Amino acid sequence: MTSEQIRTLASLMLEYIPPTLKLFGFTLLYSIPLGMIVALLKMCRFKPISWLTNLYILIMRGTPLLLQIIVVYYSVPILRMNEKCPAGLKSLLDRVEIRDSYMFRMILVAFVLNYAAYFAEIFRGGIEAIPKGQHEAAGALGFSKLQTFFRIILPQVFKRVIPASSNEIITLVKDTSLAYAMGYMEIMYIAKKQMSLYSSLVPLFLAGLFYFIAATLLTLLFAFIEKKLSYYK
Amino acid sequence: MAMLEVNNLSKSFDKLEVLKDISFNVEKGEVVAVIGPSGSGKSTMLRCVNQLEKADGGTIKVCGTDMLVKNSSGKTVYTDTKTLRDIRLKTGLVFQNFNLFPHMSVLRNITEAPVCVLKQDKKKAKENAMELLKKMGLESKASAYPCELSGGQQQRVSIARALALSPEILFFDEPTSALDPELTGEILKVIKELAAEGMTMVIVTHEMAFARDVADKVIFMENGYIVEMGAPEQLFGEDASERVKQFLQRFNS
Numbered sequence: 001m002t003s004e005q006i007r008t009l010a011s012l013m014l015e016y017i018p019p020t021l022k023l024f025g026f027t028l029l030y031s032i033p034l035g036m037i038v039a040l041l042k043m044c045r046f047k048p049i050s051w052l053t054n055l056y057i058l059i060m061r062g063t064p065l066l067l068q069i070i071v072v073y074y075s076v077p078i079l080r081m082n083e084k085c086p087a088g089l090k091s092l093l094d095r096v097e098i099r100d101s102y103m104f105r106m107i108l109v110a111f112v113l114n115y116a117a118y119f120a121e122i123f124r125g126g127i128e129a130i131p132k133g134q135h136e137a138a139g140a141l142g143f144s145k146l147q148t149f150f151r152i153i154l155p156q157v158f159k160r161v162i163p164a165s166s167n168e169i170i171t172l173v174k175d176t177s178l179a180y181a182m183g184y185m186e187i188m189y190i191a192k193k194q195m196s197l198y199s200s201l202v203p204l205f206l207a208g209l210f211y212f213i214a215a216t217l218l219t220l221l222f223a224f225i226e227k228k229l230s231y232y233k
Numbered sequence: 234m235a236m237l238e239v240n241n242l243s244k245s246f247d248k249l250e251v252l253k254d255i256s257f258n259v260e261k262g263e264v265v266a267v268i269g270p271s272g273s274g275k276s277t278m279l280r281c282v283n284q285l286e287k288a289d290g291g292t293i294k295v296c297g298t299d300m301l302v303k304n305s306s307g308k309t310v311y312t313d314t315k316t317l318r319d320i321r322l323k324t325g326l327v328f329q330n331f332n333l334f335p336h337m338s339v340l341r342n343i344t345e346a347p348v349c350v351l352k353q354d355k356k357k358a359k360e361n362a363m364e365l366l367k368k369m370g371l372e373s374k375a376s377a378y379p380c381e382l383s384g385g386q387q388q389r390v391s392i393a394r395a396l397a398l399s400p401e402i403l404f405f406d407e408p409t410s411a412l413d414p415e416l417t418g419e420i421l422k423v424i425k426e427l428a429a430e431g432m433t434m435v436i437v438t439h440e441m442a443f444a445r446d447v448a449d450k451v452i453f454m455e456n457g458y459i460v461e462m463g464a465p466e467q468l469f470g471e472d473a474s475e476r477v478k479q480f481l482q483r484f485n486s
Contacts, residue, residue, distance in 0.1 A: 131332075133328060133330055133332035134332060134334065136285050136328070136332065137326075137328065137332035137333075137334070137391075138334075139284070139285065139321070140283055140285070140321065140324075140325070140326040140395075141321075141345075141346035141350065141394070141395075141398065142318060142321045142322045142346060142350040142351075142398065143346065143349065143350060144318075147349055147350070151345065151349065152334055155336045156335065156336050159336070231378060232335045232336050232378045232379070232380055233335060233380040
């Protein structure tokens, strides 16, 4: 490829960064709070809830994300057509409009469900790692359970889960490329298309460069956050 | 007036009975030391009174308010959640391992409960906290974090934290067991000062000399029972039971 071509290619590919970041950002926005809720449900003392949550986590972590994306994506049209589909579910599915944003929403649902399971396990580990004495001291000072969780426990959990979460978040940047399989127009999609067009590996190299830079920036960001939080042990 | 009335308190962990028929009173302004060998149930007794463990039987009355009672069908039940919380605010607890909140500054450790639980004005809570820190000789450490303090300083902060809620009665669960002898002295001095001010206190301790000096009443526990209870002169004197003498001998040698 000539340098002129590469420049044109690069500026074209830049346009596909926002959809990639959109999927990345919204996945984090929903999967982190959902992960916290799932973690709390798993620690629930009412066993059936804990078991169900565990089953959900097992399935999400035990099957490929790509498969989950395909299942979620096609579930609506396929189940709708199925005659055996229960009426209640069918009327619910009928309410899902298959319009422009359908693809993004379905991919997002799959990503959020998958990542929430991973975050849940990280958060649960973080919550359980806080010494019992912290709960006891808070209780003895008259804090309610809710106050104890939000004021005493959660801030400490936040610090503890940063290293493991940063791992997940960096993986997520790269996992967004799986949306390419559904035809979602992100970086991987355009790279593959341009590769065929030019019969060149340069588009793939540029895509790789994007992921690499994004992952590096995140690494630096988390190193910074960890340092900021190092004022206490 | 009795600040604490414990009657026939019992507690088991699975099949292991750790407290059997514990009864004692603590009067206003009284300092009670609880001594005895490890595993005798001293800490569990303190934890039951502070609602950190659930008692199985008996009654507990704190500052005249029923906390644990026998209901009409003879079952041991706790009072309602709100009353339990009110009782917690009347009692303070100092732990062996301090249990300060590591993510908060020393000042915030002390003001957090008054501000969030008692809804005290922030400024007032701060002033009060600084006063307490001054009393503990730690005014210069207000903005430090617990990990930057020595064990003795951390324990003094945790005492200030408990005092910030102006408790009617203060409990200490082996407050010096995690400290070296020099730092132990710091803490014992603080407790002595509190005693001189008339603070009602129950102290689980292995510091025998301290118990003899400061306590108005000493409770000797073993195997979940109160073996002997009385004035320090009695327990540390010639009239004490053989078991108590035998136990104390190890500390004197």
